Amino acid sequence: xxxxxxxxxxxxxxxxxxxxxxxxxxxxxxxxxxxxxxxxxxxxxxxxxxxxxxxxxxxxxxxxxxxxxxxxxxxxxxxxxxxxxxxxxxxxxxxxxxxxxxxxxxxxxxxxxxxxxxxxxxxxxxxxxxxxxxxxxxxxxxxxxxxxxxxxxxxxxxxxxxxxxxxxxxxxxxxxxx
Amino acid sequence: xxxxxxxxxxxxxxxxxxxxxxxxxxxxxxxxxxxxxxxxxxxxxxxxxxxxxxxxxxxxxxxxxxxxxxxxxxxxxxxxxxxxxxxxxxxxxxxxxxxxxxxxxxxxxxxxxxxxxxxxxxxxxxxxxxxxxxxxxxxxxxxxxxxxxxxxxxxxxxxxxxxxxxx
Numbered sequence: 521x522x523x524x525x526x527x528x529x530x531x532x533x534x535x536x537x538x539x540x541x542x543x544x545x546x547x548x549x550x551x552x553x554x555x556x557x558x559x560x561x562x563x564x565x566x567x568x569x570x571x572x573x574x575x576x577x578x579x580x581x582x583x584x585x586x587x588x589x590x591x592x593x594x595x596x597x598x599x600x601x602x603x604x605x606x607x608x609x610x611x612x613x614x615x616x617x618x619x620x621x622x623x624x625x626x627x628x629x630x631x632x633x634x635x636x637x638x639x640x641x642x643x644x645x646x647x648x649x650x651x652x653x654x655x656x657x658x659x660x661x662x663x664x665x666x667x668x669x670x671x672x673x674x675x676x677x678x679x680x681x682x683x684x685x686x687x688x689x690x691x692x693x694x695x696x697x698x
Numbered sequence: 699x700x701x702x703x704x705x706x707x708x709x710x711x712x713x714x715x716x717x718x719x720x721x722x723x724x725x726x727x728x729x730x731x732x733x734x735x736x737x738x739x740x741x742x743x744x745x746x747x748x749x750x751x752x753x754x755x756x757x758x759x760x761x762x763x764x765x766x767x768x769x770x771x772x773x774x775x776x777x778x779x780x781x782x783x784x785x786x787x788x789x790x791x792x793x794x795x796x797x798x799x800x801x802x803x804x805x806x807x808x809x810x811x812x813x814x815x816x817x818x819x820x821x822x823x824x825x826x827x828x829x830x831x832x833x834x835x836x837x838x839x840x841x842x843x844x845x846x847x848x849x850x851x852x853x854x855x856x857x858x859x860x861x862x863x864x865x
Contacts, residue, residue, distance in 0.1 A: 604836040636851045638843055639835060 542680045549593070549619070550675040551581035553668070556592035556616070558609060560599030563626035563658040567598050570661040580668060589615040594671060595648075598658075600628040601641045613648040614697060618683050621671050624650045625664055627657045649691055702784040704729055707751065715741055730787040738773075738790045739800035745777060745786070746805050753777035753786060756806035759813070761820035762789070765846050771797040771822065801827040819844035 528547055530539030559567055571577045571585070586592040589612045601609055613622065624644050627633035630653045632642035644650060651674055654667035682688055692698070707729065708722050718737035723730055733741050745753040755778040762772035769791035777786050790799070801824040802809040813824045814833040821842035823830060832839070841848050 602836075603839075604834075606836075632852070638839070638848070638850065638852060640852070642852050 546676040550672045553582045553593045554584055554586040555582050555594040555596050556586050556589055558597045563598035566658045566661055570664045575661040592616055595622045597629040597644050598625040600635055601644055602639050603641050606641050606647050610647045621651045623652045623667050623671055625654045626659055702782045728787055732789045735790045735792045752779050755780055756808045761816040761822055763845050769793040773799050797822045798825050800825050803827055
Protein backbone atom coordinates (compact mmCIF):
# COMPACT_ATOMS: atom_id res chain seq x y z
CA UNK A 521 0.00 0.00 0.00
CA UNK A 522 2.94 2.29 0.62
CA UNK A 523 3.93 2.19 -3.01
CA UNK A 524 0.49 3.24 -3.98
CA UNK A 525 0.84 6.87 -3.04
CA UNK A 526 4.27 7.25 -4.54
CA UNK A 527 4.88 10.47 -6.38
CA UNK A 528 5.11 10.31 -10.10
CA UNK A 529 8.74 10.26 -11.12
CA UNK A 530 9.96 12.80 -13.62
CA UNK A 531 11.62 16.13 -14.10
CA UNK A 532 9.88 18.53 -11.81
CA UNK A 533 9.90 22.29 -11.53
CA UNK A 534 7.57 24.97 -10.20
CA UNK A 535 4.16 24.24 -11.74
CA UNK A 536 5.19 21.52 -14.14
CA UNK A 537 6.23 17.90 -14.31
CA UNK A 538 7.81 16.24 -17.27
CA UNK A 539 7.56 12.47 -17.38
CA UNK A 540 7.19 9.64 -19.84
CA UNK A 541 3.86 9.11 -21.58
CA UNK A 542 3.55 5.62 -20.14
CA UNK A 543 3.73 6.89 -16.60
CA UNK A 544 1.23 9.67 -17.21
CA UNK A 545 -1.22 7.26 -18.86
CA UNK A 546 -0.66 4.74 -16.08
CA UNK A 547 -1.48 7.36 -13.48
CA UNK A 548 -4.62 8.38 -15.32
CA UNK A 549 -5.79 4.80 -15.68
CA UNK A 550 -4.95 3.86 -12.14
CA UNK A 551 -7.11 6.58 -10.65
CA UNK A 552 -10.14 6.05 -12.83
CA UNK A 553 -10.75 2.31 -12.76
CA UNK A 554 -14.32 1.34 -13.59
CA UNK A 555 -15.03 -1.94 -11.84
CA UNK A 556 -17.59 -4.48 -12.97
CA UNK A 557 -18.90 -6.28 -9.88
CA UNK A 558 -19.68 -9.94 -10.59
CA UNK A 559 -21.11 -10.71 -7.17
CA UNK A 560 -22.72 -14.08 -6.59
CA UNK A 561 -22.70 -14.52 -2.83
CA UNK A 562 -21.54 -13.24 0.56
CA UNK A 563 -18.34 -11.61 -0.75
CA UNK A 564 -20.69 -9.43 -2.78
CA UNK A 565 -22.26 -8.24 0.47
CA UNK A 566 -18.82 -7.25 1.73
CA UNK A 567 -18.33 -5.39 -1.53
CA UNK A 568 -21.53 -3.47 -0.87
CA UNK A 569 -20.05 -2.40 2.44
CA UNK A 570 -16.86 -1.48 0.59
CA UNK A 571 -18.84 0.80 -1.69
CA UNK A 572 -20.82 2.39 1.14
CA UNK A 573 -19.86 5.44 3.13
CA UNK A 574 -17.71 3.92 5.91
CA UNK A 575 -15.15 2.41 3.56
CA UNK A 576 -15.97 4.58 0.54
CA UNK A 577 -14.42 2.84 -2.41
CA UNK A 578 -14.90 6.06 -4.38
CA UNK A 579 -11.83 7.52 -2.68
CA UNK A 580 -9.71 5.44 -5.03
CA UNK A 581 -11.26 6.74 -8.22
CA UNK A 582 -13.64 3.82 -8.58
CA UNK A 583 -16.80 5.64 -7.69
CA UNK A 584 -18.49 4.66 -10.89
CA UNK A 585 -19.36 0.97 -11.21
CA UNK A 586 -19.86 -0.24 -14.71
CA UNK A 587 -22.63 -2.74 -15.20
CA UNK A 588 -21.71 -3.20 -18.82
CA UNK A 589 -18.56 -5.25 -19.38
CA UNK A 590 -17.81 -3.20 -22.50
CA UNK A 591 -17.05 -0.11 -20.44
CA UNK A 592 -15.35 -1.81 -17.49
CA UNK A 593 -11.63 -1.95 -16.70
CA UNK A 594 -11.67 -4.27 -13.73
CA UNK A 595 -13.69 -7.46 -13.36
CA UNK A 596 -14.32 -8.13 -9.68
CA UNK A 597 -15.46 -11.71 -9.18
CA UNK A 598 -16.92 -12.05 -5.71
CA UNK A 599 -18.46 -15.34 -4.70
CA UNK A 600 -18.94 -18.96 -5.63
CA UNK A 601 -18.95 -19.60 -9.36
CA UNK A 602 -20.70 -22.83 -10.28
CA UNK A 603 -19.57 -24.72 -13.32
CA UNK A 604 -22.83 -23.84 -15.01
CA UNK A 605 -22.05 -20.15 -14.44
CA UNK A 606 -18.52 -20.58 -15.85
CA UNK A 607 -19.32 -19.86 -19.52
CA UNK A 608 -21.27 -16.75 -18.47
CA UNK A 609 -18.30 -15.38 -16.54
CA UNK A 610 -16.02 -16.16 -19.44
CA UNK A 611 -18.28 -14.36 -21.87
CA UNK A 612 -18.38 -11.31 -19.60
CA UNK A 613 -14.57 -11.34 -19.53
CA UNK A 614 -14.35 -11.66 -23.30
CA UNK A 615 -16.71 -8.72 -23.76
CA UNK A 616 -14.46 -6.39 -21.79
CA UNK A 617 -12.19 -4.15 -23.81
CA UNK A 618 -8.42 -4.09 -23.29
CA UNK A 619 -6.78 -3.13 -21.05
CA UNK A 620 -8.63 -5.19 -18.48
CA UNK A 621 -7.79 -6.63 -15.11
CA UNK A 622 -9.39 -9.31 -12.96
CA UNK A 623 -9.54 -9.61 -9.20
CA UNK A 624 -10.80 -12.79 -7.49
CA UNK A 625 -12.33 -11.82 -4.16
CA UNK A 626 -12.69 -14.48 -1.51
CA UNK A 627 -11.88 -18.16 -1.14
CA UNK A 628 -14.58 -19.38 -3.53
CA UNK A 629 -13.61 -17.23 -6.49
CA UNK A 630 -9.93 -17.99 -5.87
CA UNK A 631 -10.05 -21.76 -5.28
CA UNK A 632 -13.63 -22.96 -4.94
CA UNK A 633 -13.31 -22.54 -1.18
CA UNK A 634 -15.20 -25.00 0.97
CA UNK A 635 -17.24 -26.09 -2.04
CA UNK A 636 -14.99 -28.90 -3.21
CA UNK A 637 -17.75 -30.53 -5.18
CA UNK A 638 -18.71 -31.56 -8.68
CA UNK A 639 -20.90 -28.53 -9.36
CA UNK A 640 -18.54 -25.71 -8.33
CA UNK A 641 -15.71 -24.23 -10.35
CA UNK A 642 -12.49 -24.75 -8.37
CA UNK A 643 -11.24 -21.20 -8.84
CA UNK A 644 -12.02 -18.79 -11.66
CA UNK A 645 -8.44 -19.03 -12.89
CA UNK A 646 -9.52 -22.27 -14.54
CA UNK A 647 -11.40 -20.27 -17.14
CA UNK A 648 -10.01 -16.71 -17.13
CA UNK A 649 -6.66 -15.18 -16.13
CA UNK A 650 -6.60 -13.49 -12.72
CA UNK A 651 -4.35 -10.60 -11.64
CA UNK A 652 -4.96 -10.38 -7.90
CA UNK A 653 -6.42 -12.84 -5.40
CA UNK A 654 -8.00 -11.63 -2.16
CA UNK A 655 -8.15 -14.31 0.53
CA UNK A 656 -10.88 -14.50 3.16
CA UNK A 657 -14.26 -16.09 3.68
CA UNK A 658 -15.51 -13.48 3.17
CA UNK A 659 -12.71 -10.89 3.20
CA UNK A 660 -13.30 -7.70 5.11
CA UNK A 661 -13.73 -4.48 3.11
CA UNK A 662 -10.18 -3.46 4.06
CA UNK A 663 -8.89 -6.58 2.32
CA UNK A 664 -10.94 -5.89 -0.79
CA UNK A 665 -9.60 -2.33 -0.86
CA UNK A 666 -6.07 -3.66 -0.42
CA UNK A 667 -6.63 -5.99 -3.36
CA UNK A 668 -7.83 -3.14 -5.53
CA UNK A 669 -4.80 -1.06 -4.51
CA UNK A 670 -2.64 -3.96 -5.70
CA UNK A 671 -4.51 -3.74 -9.00
CA UNK A 672 -3.78 0.00 -9.06
CA UNK A 673 -0.07 -0.78 -8.67
CA UNK A 674 -0.30 -3.09 -11.67
CA UNK A 675 -2.19 -0.49 -13.69
CA UNK A 676 0.33 2.22 -12.82
CA UNK A 677 3.45 0.21 -13.49
CA UNK A 678 2.46 -2.02 -16.33
CA UNK A 679 3.98 -1.24 -19.70
CA UNK A 680 1.49 0.23 -22.14
CA UNK A 681 2.57 -2.38 -24.63
CA UNK A 682 2.26 -5.37 -22.28
CA UNK A 683 -1.11 -6.29 -23.72
CA UNK A 684 0.52 -6.73 -27.15
CA UNK A 685 3.40 -8.79 -25.80
CA UNK A 686 3.89 -12.43 -26.82
CA UNK A 687 3.65 -13.47 -23.14
CA UNK A 688 0.23 -11.91 -22.83
CA UNK A 689 -0.96 -13.44 -26.09
CA UNK A 690 0.33 -16.78 -24.89
CA UNK A 691 -1.51 -16.38 -21.58
CA UNK A 692 -4.80 -15.69 -23.32
CA UNK A 693 -4.17 -18.52 -25.77
CA UNK A 694 -3.65 -20.90 -22.83
CA UNK A 695 -7.20 -20.07 -21.77
CA UNK A 696 -8.44 -20.38 -25.35
CA UNK A 697 -9.36 -16.70 -25.49
CA UNK A 698 -8.59 -14.81 -28.68
CA UNK B 699 -65.46 -32.02 6.56
CA UNK B 700 -64.77 -35.68 6.85
CA UNK B 701 -61.41 -36.47 8.32
CA UNK B 702 -59.24 -39.19 6.88
CA UNK B 703 -57.88 -41.91 9.07
CA UNK B 704 -55.14 -44.43 8.61
CA UNK B 705 -57.64 -47.31 8.81
CA UNK B 706 -59.85 -45.82 6.12
CA UNK B 707 -57.01 -45.23 3.67
CA UNK B 708 -55.45 -48.62 4.34
CA UNK B 709 -58.72 -50.43 3.79
CA UNK B 710 -59.59 -48.52 0.67
CA UNK B 711 -56.19 -49.00 -0.97
CA UNK B 712 -55.94 -52.64 -0.02
CA UNK B 713 -59.32 -53.47 -1.46
CA UNK B 714 -58.48 -51.75 -4.75
CA UNK B 715 -54.78 -52.57 -5.15
CA UNK B 716 -54.56 -55.93 -3.48
CA UNK B 717 -51.27 -57.63 -4.20
CA UNK B 718 -49.59 -54.49 -5.49
CA UNK B 719 -49.01 -52.99 -2.05
CA UNK B 720 -45.80 -54.19 -0.44
CA UNK B 721 -46.11 -52.48 2.92
CA UNK B 722 -48.15 -49.95 4.85
CA UNK B 723 -46.59 -48.48 7.94
CA UNK B 724 -46.59 -45.42 10.16
CA UNK B 725 -43.16 -43.81 10.11
CA UNK B 726 -43.02 -40.93 12.62
CA UNK B 727 -46.75 -40.16 12.30
CA UNK B 728 -46.48 -40.34 8.54
CA UNK B 729 -48.47 -43.00 6.72
CA UNK B 730 -46.01 -44.59 4.29
CA UNK B 731 -47.07 -46.97 1.56
CA UNK B 732 -44.66 -48.96 -0.60
CA UNK B 733 -46.15 -50.12 -3.85
CA UNK B 734 -45.11 -52.13 -6.92
CA UNK B 735 -43.73 -49.97 -9.67
CA UNK B 736 -46.24 -51.33 -12.19
CA UNK B 737 -49.18 -50.12 -10.08
CA UNK B 738 -47.63 -46.83 -8.97
CA UNK B 739 -49.27 -44.59 -11.54
CA UNK B 740 -52.77 -46.03 -11.15
CA UNK B 741 -52.51 -45.81 -7.36
CA UNK B 742 -51.41 -42.20 -7.55
CA UNK B 743 -54.23 -41.42 -9.98
CA UNK B 744 -56.69 -43.05 -7.57
CA UNK B 745 -55.37 -41.09 -4.60
CA UNK B 746 -55.84 -37.91 -6.60
CA UNK B 747 -59.23 -38.65 -8.16
CA UNK B 748 -61.12 -40.34 -5.32
CA UNK B 749 -63.56 -37.91 -3.81
CA UNK B 750 -62.86 -38.80 -0.21
CA UNK B 751 -59.13 -39.40 -0.43
CA UNK B 752 -58.72 -36.19 -2.45
CA UNK B 753 -54.94 -35.94 -2.38
CA UNK B 754 -54.97 -32.91 -4.65
CA UNK B 755 -51.60 -31.47 -3.64
CA UNK B 756 -48.18 -32.91 -4.43
CA UNK B 757 -45.91 -31.63 -1.65
CA UNK B 758 -42.70 -33.06 -3.00
CA UNK B 759 -41.13 -35.94 -4.81
CA UNK B 760 -37.58 -37.19 -5.04
CA UNK B 761 -35.41 -40.11 -6.05
CA UNK B 762 -33.97 -42.61 -3.61
CA UNK B 763 -30.85 -44.73 -3.90
CA UNK B 764 -30.08 -47.57 -1.49
CA UNK B 765 -27.25 -49.58 -3.06
CA UNK B 766 -27.53 -52.33 -0.40
CA UNK B 767 -31.20 -53.06 -1.06
CA UNK B 768 -32.14 -55.71 -3.64
CA UNK B 769 -34.24 -53.08 -5.44
CA UNK B 770 -31.87 -50.18 -5.12
CA UNK B 771 -33.51 -47.38 -7.14
CA UNK B 772 -36.66 -45.77 -5.80
CA UNK B 773 -39.05 -42.86 -5.95
CA UNK B 774 -40.77 -41.12 -3.06
CA UNK B 775 -43.85 -38.90 -3.27
CA UNK B 776 -45.52 -36.90 -0.52
CA UNK B 777 -49.17 -35.98 -1.01
CA UNK B 778 -51.37 -33.66 0.98
CA UNK B 779 -55.14 -33.54 1.37
CA UNK B 780 -55.56 -29.97 2.52
CA UNK B 781 -59.28 -29.98 3.52
CA UNK B 782 -58.66 -32.96 5.80
CA UNK B 783 -55.09 -31.89 6.55
CA UNK B 784 -53.79 -35.38 5.97
CA UNK B 785 -50.44 -36.30 4.51
CA UNK B 786 -49.31 -39.53 2.93
CA UNK B 787 -46.06 -40.84 1.53
CA UNK B 788 -45.76 -43.26 -1.39
CA UNK B 789 -42.61 -45.19 -2.25
CA UNK B 790 -41.76 -47.49 -5.10
CA UNK B 791 -38.56 -49.37 -5.91
CA UNK B 792 -36.98 -51.04 -8.90
CA UNK B 793 -33.72 -52.69 -9.80
CA UNK B 794 -33.62 -51.89 -13.51
CA UNK B 795 -30.20 -50.69 -14.54
CA UNK B 796 -31.85 -47.74 -16.29
CA UNK B 797 -34.97 -47.03 -14.23
CA UNK B 798 -37.99 -45.57 -15.96
CA UNK B 799 -40.95 -44.38 -13.88
CA UNK B 800 -44.30 -43.10 -15.10
CA UNK B 801 -44.56 -39.32 -15.01
CA UNK B 802 -46.91 -37.70 -12.51
CA UNK B 803 -46.83 -34.36 -14.31
CA UNK B 804 -50.20 -35.00 -15.98
CA UNK B 805 -51.84 -35.51 -12.56
CA UNK B 806 -49.97 -32.79 -10.67
CA UNK B 807 -48.23 -30.22 -12.95
CA UNK B 808 -45.92 -29.50 -10.00
CA UNK B 809 -44.20 -32.79 -10.74
CA UNK B 810 -42.78 -31.45 -14.00
CA UNK B 811 -39.69 -29.66 -12.71
CA UNK B 812 -39.22 -31.99 -9.77
CA UNK B 813 -39.07 -34.99 -12.08
CA UNK B 814 -36.52 -33.13 -14.18
CA UNK B 815 -34.54 -32.55 -11.01
CA UNK B 816 -34.76 -36.25 -10.16
CA UNK B 817 -33.58 -37.09 -13.66
CA UNK B 818 -30.77 -34.57 -13.27
CA UNK B 819 -29.45 -36.06 -10.03
CA UNK B 820 -30.43 -39.74 -10.20
CA UNK B 821 -30.74 -40.44 -13.92
CA UNK B 822 -34.24 -41.91 -13.63
CA UNK B 823 -36.29 -41.25 -16.73
CA UNK B 824 -39.99 -40.46 -16.59
CA UNK B 825 -42.17 -41.98 -19.23
CA UNK B 826 -44.59 -39.40 -20.66
CA UNK B 827 -42.75 -36.38 -19.29
CA UNK B 828 -43.08 -33.41 -21.67
CA UNK B 829 -39.49 -32.15 -21.35
CA UNK B 830 -37.04 -34.73 -20.01
CA UNK B 831 -33.69 -32.94 -19.70
CA UNK B 832 -31.37 -31.64 -16.99
CA UNK B 833 -32.61 -28.65 -14.99
CA UNK B 834 -29.97 -27.59 -12.45
CA UNK B 835 -26.64 -29.10 -13.42
CA UNK B 836 -24.68 -28.09 -16.49
CA UNK B 837 -25.66 -30.00 -19.60
CA UNK B 838 -22.16 -31.35 -20.07
CA UNK B 839 -22.09 -33.11 -16.70
CA UNK B 840 -21.43 -36.83 -17.01
CA UNK B 841 -23.05 -39.04 -14.38
CA UNK B 842 -25.74 -38.74 -11.74
CA UNK B 843 -24.47 -36.82 -8.70
CA UNK B 844 -26.85 -38.13 -6.03
CA UNK B 845 -26.22 -41.78 -6.76
CA UNK B 846 -24.07 -43.19 -4.01
CA UNK B 847 -21.23 -44.23 -6.30
CA UNK B 848 -20.74 -40.68 -7.62
CA UNK B 849 -17.59 -38.99 -6.21
CA UNK B 850 -18.67 -35.87 -4.34
CA UNK B 851 -15.37 -34.00 -4.54
CA UNK B 852 -14.10 -32.50 -7.74
CA UNK B 853 -11.76 -35.16 -9.14
CA UNK B 854 -9.77 -32.60 -11.14
CA UNK B 855 -8.48 -30.69 -8.14
CA UNK B 856 -4.77 -31.28 -7.69
CA UNK B 857 -3.94 -29.18 -4.66
CA UNK B 858 -5.62 -31.33 -2.03
CA UNK B 859 -2.85 -33.42 -0.58
CA UNK B 860 -4.04 -36.31 1.58
CA UNK B 861 -1.19 -35.63 4.02
CA UNK B 862 -2.52 -32.13 4.63
CA UNK B 863 -6.18 -33.05 4.85
CA UNK B 864 -5.85 -36.19 6.94
CA UNK B 865 -7.67 -38.48 4.55
